[in-house]
Amino acid sequence: MTYPDNLRYTKEHEWTLVEGDAATIGITDHAQKELGDIVFVDLPKVGAKIEQGKTFGSVESVKAVSDVYSPISGEVLEVNELLASAPEKLNEDPHGAAWLIKVRMTAPEQIKNLLSAQEYQDYVGAES
């Protein structure tokens, strides 16, 4: 797996795509592989405030439930409705169609704290 260069990553295995003051957040391919068959995705409501490093939802597979931590602080603009009916999409396309939420960033400078694709690749390489 090569991780897309246009995304930034966390050590908790989330990614974020920044476009202006908006950011799309998802979980990484490594995360979906670790979890296995995903059966539930719990996400916040539009308008909810989320904070960098704090949990904003959870992803549940057959064998385990895992918190999702926010890569950045912001307000939820949009929630991926696809995942309510088809959580298994997270196993198929975690960096694309199965994004989790879009937020308006309230502290865009936090992006600096995140890992580049190469740094994340090295991190999961070292972990596994």
Add this chain to the structure above:
Amino acid sequence: MLPNTLKKTPLHAAHRACGSKMVDFGGWDMPVQYSGLVDEHQTVRRSVGLFDVSHMGEIEVRGPEALQLVEIVSTNAASKLKIGQAHYSGLLYEHGGFVDDILVHKVADDSFFLCVNASNQEKDFEHIRGYNKFDCDVELASDRYAQLAIQGPNARATLQKLTPVDLSAIRYYWFTDGVVCGTPARIAHTGYTGEDGFEIYVAPEEAERIWNEILEAGEEFGIKPCGLGARNTLRLEAKMALYGHEIHASINPFEADLGWIVKMEKADFVGKRALAGSMERGVTRKLIGFEMRGRGIGRDGYEVLLDGQPAGWVTSGSPSPTLGKNIGLCYLPVAESRPGRKIEVVIRSQPVEAETVDTPFYKRPK
């Protein structure tokens, strides 16, 4: 625990080679899945799957009075076993709680072979030895055995290609000492999946070759290697207990709905007195199955509410790949432990609706 301190089965390299995901399971570096938990689960229900369960422990009791010792330490009636027959049984403390759940195989009049849980093997061995005032020896023999489980409707057809033993002649919960892939093997018609199948015990140095030959023999049936993840969902659907979840030192067999492995008519066994007291007073809690009605999965350790009040806890819970429902087992006060009762499972601080149901969740078609 550091990865290099984890114990490994003789098949460790083979698992790595076929891309398994490994986890620390009670101190063992074990495959949790290969192709995917649900895929492996379905493969066992529909055709055949192969599991490495070499982490399981084996204890041998041998000598003129072997039967007396086995009778004393276990709840089921070992005296009723014929040579070549096996049964499920319990090892209890004097207070009636579980030391472990085990399979007892009668190899000969003076020889019994016990299959015990991996993480309990030293404890079980010391426990059994502690009661050995008989003319027999107890040996922790786990290092001499690898164990493979071939499970599913095509398990027999697969294994039959590799052994001259007529497998159709081995009845359910019987076993025979024969040959598999040209090497001595104990072939038991047992399993932990709710599906038909066999568990074979072989020398560790032969394990990898046999593993590969079984995968080859099962190719025409679409056999897949299966991990502990699928083993857990399969056993849960069949409502088979897992030590550390449904049973442990604070749970007695009546509470765990395992009264059928307790033979109170036996002269004596460890825990009998406590169980007699428990019978007389009646148990206060009992294991019951449930299905989630609301959205969520009730998992191990989650609180269960009755009419909004804390009343019990979940011992195991998972999506059921066969039923397409979220199922689980929980302890409830005995008066409420019957099918059809509305309950709530507290999932991440939120009570979610569920209902108690009859078990097993899945029973294989005969």
